[in-house]
Amino acid sequence: MAQPLLRSIAIVSLALCTHLAGIAATSPHGVWRCGSTYTDQPCKEGKSLNVDDSRSEADRRAADNATRRNQVEADQMERTRLRRDKDAIDRDRKAAAEARRFALAERRAASAERVHQARIRKLEREPRKSTMKFKGPETRTL
Secondary structure (H helix, E strand, O other), X not given: OHHHHXXXXXXXXXXXXXXXXXXXXXXXXXXXXXXXXXXXXXXXXXXXXXXXXXXXXXXXXHHHHHHHHHHHHHHHHHHHHHHHHHHHHHHHHHHHHHHHHHHHHHHHHHHHHHHHXXXXXXXXXXXXXXXXXXXXXOOOOO
């Protein structure tokens, strides 16, 4: 999983550098490095940079095309990652719901078993009452 993430970061970084190089090449006043940032305005203790683009038009077009291809691939990778994340979340939700249903069914079964056992204990403690219908053993004479 780290490999696709690093690849995405590299693609985005390459696109950003290419974009910034294009902006810097069009700046008529020059480019200054101010600490870890770049700007077209001079800054205190900044260093002036030479940003002449000596590439041919064909090289520039090839680089732009590569950047566009990389961006399309990065977008596809992002959509794939988002879809997989959503699928994982859905699976987790379904598993959690199933676990809740199972736990509820288990509690109900345990409760029903406790009630059943209580009835059995009660019946074992009390002697059986006779009913009015019981008249005793029948005696038949032939």
